[in-house]
Amino acid sequence: MQNYLITMVYLIVALLAGFTFPRFEIKYFPSYLHDASVGSALATLGAIASGTMSLTAIIFSIAYITVQFNAIAYSPRLALWYANSQRMFHALGIFIATFVYTLWMMAWVDRGGNGSVPLMSSILVVVLLIASIFAFAVLIRGLSELQISNTLRLIGKEGRSVIAKTYPKIDRPESERENVIELANNDRRGSVTQAVRYFGEPRTIAKVDILKLMRMAERAGAVIEIKCAVGDTLLHDTLLIEVRGANAPLPERRLVASIRLSTQRSFEQDPKYALRLLVDLAIKALSPAINDPTTAVQAIDQIEDLLRQLGQHELEAGYIRDANGDVRVIFPMPTWEDYLHLSFDEIRQYGASSVQVMRRLRSALSGVAEAIESETRTAAVQAYLKQLDLGILRSPLDEEDRLVARQEDRQGLGLSRKPGKLVAIVDGAPPIPRK
Numbered sequence: 001m002q003n004y005l006i007t008m009v010y011l012i013v014a015l016l017a018g019f020t021f022p023r024f025e026i027k028y029f030p031s032y033l034h035d036a037s038v039g040s041a042l043a044t045l046g047a048i049a050s051g052t053m054s055l056t057a058i059i060f061s062i063a064y065i066t067v068q069f070n071a072i073a074y075s076p077r078l079a080l081w082y083a084n085s086q087r088m089f090h091a092l093g094i095f096i097a098t099f100v101y102t103l104w105m106m107a108w109v110d111r112g113g114n115g116s117v118p119l120m121s122s123i124l125v126v127v128l129l130i131a132s133i134f135a136f137a138v139l140i141r142g143l144s145e146l147q148i149s150n151t152l153r154l155i156g157k158e159g160r161s162v163i164a165k166t167y168p169k170i171d172r173p174e175s176e177r178e179n180v181i182e183l184a185n186n187d188r189r190g191s192v193t194q195a196v197r198y199f200g201e202p203r204t205i206a207k208v209d210i211l212k213l214m215r216m217a218e219r220a221g222a223v224i225e226i227k228c229a230v231g232d233t234l235l236h237d238t239l240l241i242e243v244r245g246a247n248a249p250l251p252e253r254r255l256v257a258s259i260r261l262s263t264q265r266s267f268e269q270d271p272k273y274a275l276r277l278l279v280d281l282a283i284k285a286l287s288p289a290i291n292d293p294t295t296a297v298q299a300i301d302q303i304e305d306l307l308r309q310l311g312q313h314e315l316e317a318g319y320i321r322d323a324n325g326d327v328r329v330i331f332p333m334p335t336w337e338d339y340l341h342l343s344f345d346e347i348r349q350y351g352a353s354s355v356q357v358m359r360r361l362r363s364a365l366s367g368v369a370e371a372i373e374s375e376t377r378t379a380a381v382q383a384y385l386k387q388l389d390l391g392i393l394r395s396p397l398d399e400e401d402r403l404v405a406r407q408e409d410r411q412g413l414g415l416s417r418k419p420g421k422l423v424a425i426v427d428g429a430p431p432i433p434r435k
Helices: 003-028 038-074 076-083 086-106 119-146 148-166 174-189 210-220 252-257 271-285 293-311 336-350 355-371 375-394 399-405
Strands: 192-198 203-208 223-226 238-244 259-262 319-321 327-330
Touching: 003 086, 003 119, 038 086, 038 119, 038 271, 076 271, 086 119, 148 271, 148 293, 192 252, 210 223, 210 252, 210 319, 210 327, 238 252, 252 259, 271 293, 271 336, 293 336, 293 355, 336 355, 336 375, 355 375, 355 399, 375 399
Parallel strands: 223 327
Antiparallel strands: 192 238, 203 259, 223 238, 319 327
């Protein structure tokens, strides 16, 4: 449900309740009346209505502060994530419902000059008031998410969730997975019978309905190849889909409808997005204007955990088969090396002069290498470790700092583990001696 619809649902329910509930009460329970005076009842209801409007104004203020704080302090891509929080819209809906129903209730006080105050309708106003106070308390408590440690934790949680939903667990030998990939690649060699291009303003692929495409391909005896990945930005006249070997043209509108577009990236089917946000936070913390390597180390904590999760899943799942075992849909997926470069390249470059960041990067890479069982992926991590060592040799650090930077330390600076392996001389720089 779109967030604005959440507020509209609360408003509609409040209008319906205000229109029907007092009538129902007066018609079937005319004896259930409050003994309060009409003047005091109207004053109380007026205070409740005006108070909920004040809370609504505070909601908008909190939303504005949240967006501004995240855009400036963390990342512009995090701003809309917080601003679109459903918690915010539920609270706003409860406040509006309390305001609308209270105003409607005021119209039933002293209805027709009878001097009565409906009891059950008044109780419902009090219940809505309590719900508004509770929603406000929950919203204020949610401001703790603005702390950097909680922000990193929430991004990591979203990343782990999308990894589990996107990739299957590794349940077969690596050689068998490579053979299956080769067979899937062979299926893409058929002739192209249909090509679908995107026309419109730039939009980002948020989700692909793979099962829907598979059913379409199966009925046509075809193979559908998606040329763009989740997270890609589509530009005007971009090749989006190729259909191979179809016995009849597939409905282009249905093909395009199977790919949901958005104005921005989301976590839904994009494990890369969580890593992108974590890297953004880390390199912003490493900027000269902020100079906060400890935050970068905290971001690397979450990045390492996500890579450990990815290392236990089949990343080669860029195809889907039908019930007969025939490949029907092929779609681009990032490789293990893609994830490594996305996770560490920018942090390694911007943090080259930080001993703390280099030590944490080495520890993260060593931890990932130990956590995964794939020999190919382990070799890629070892190669990246060598690249990290080369970067330390080229860094502006002096000889002693280079030696310290090549220690493994999960805290960045605090508890050294073991030194890194020596690498060959680079650009005439002598290898760093061990102590």
